[in-house]
Amino acid sequence: MARLCVFCGSGHGREPAHGVAARELGQLLAERGIGLVYGGAHRGLMGVVADAVLQGGGEVIGVIPQLLVEREIAHPGLTQQIVVQSMHERKAQMAAHADAFAALPGGFGTLDELMEIITWRQLGLHDKPIGLLDVNGYFAGLQTFIAHMVNAGFVAAVEAARIEFAPDPNGLLDRLFT
Numbered sequence: 001m002a003r004l005c006v007f008c009g010s011g012h013g014r015e016p017a018h019g020v021a022a023r024e025l026g027q028l029l030a031e032r033g034i035g036l037v038y039g040g041a042h043r044g045l046m047g048v049v050a051d052a053v054l055q056g057g058g059e060v061i062g063v064i065p066q067l068l069v070e071r072e073i074a075h076p077g078l079t080q081q082i083v084v085q086s087m088h089e090r091k092a093q094m095a096a097h098a099d100a101f102a103a104l105p106g107g108f109g110t111l112d113e114l115m116e117i118i119t120w121r122q123l124g125l126h127d128k129p130i131g132l133l134d135v136n137g138y139f140a141g142l143q144t145f146i147a148h149m150v151n152a153g154f155v156a157a158v159e160a161a162r163i164e165f166a167p168d169p170n171g172l173l174d175r176l177f178t
Helices: 016-032 045-055 066-070 089-096 108-122 140-152 156-159 169-176
Strands: 003-007 035-040 060-065 080-084 100-103 130-133 162-168
Touching: 003 108, 016 035, 016 045, 016 156, 016 169, 035 045, 035 156, 045 060, 060 066, 060 089, 066 080, 080 089, 080 130, 089 108, 100 108, 108 130, 108 156, 130 169, 162 169
Parallel strands: 003 035, 003 100, 035 060, 060 080, 100 130, 130 162
Antiparallel strands: none
């Protein structure tokens, strides 16, 4: 079974469209038989996408540090919950269980996970597709900044071109799994 690692917010954000897109992505994952790997929480967009996959009968693997389990934010109903000791171990486990990566709207944690996985690919530590679900232009500023880094000579154009941007979940999955 193919699996998509999703990085996204532990909050819902202000735009209802973010939750709608997370739910739709989860439903599509279940329909297409693609498993979800994510941060293991029940809150925010993380919980929305996980619940949608589970409701569709799909597989959900959560990877969560013990410190977050102790704060009672672990999702109680996953197919598999992997408890790790650190955020670094969390990212490594998520990457090991995934065939592709996607970022949905989120905050600093989402960006941290996304940038590390992009860097790992640039270093040749993996060759898995990476995409961003650009709901209502959420990642437009990042896309502009990536172009700026290319123009400034700090990022190779070939590396920047490997990052997929899609405005809807269907398009994102098509780009990552075809």
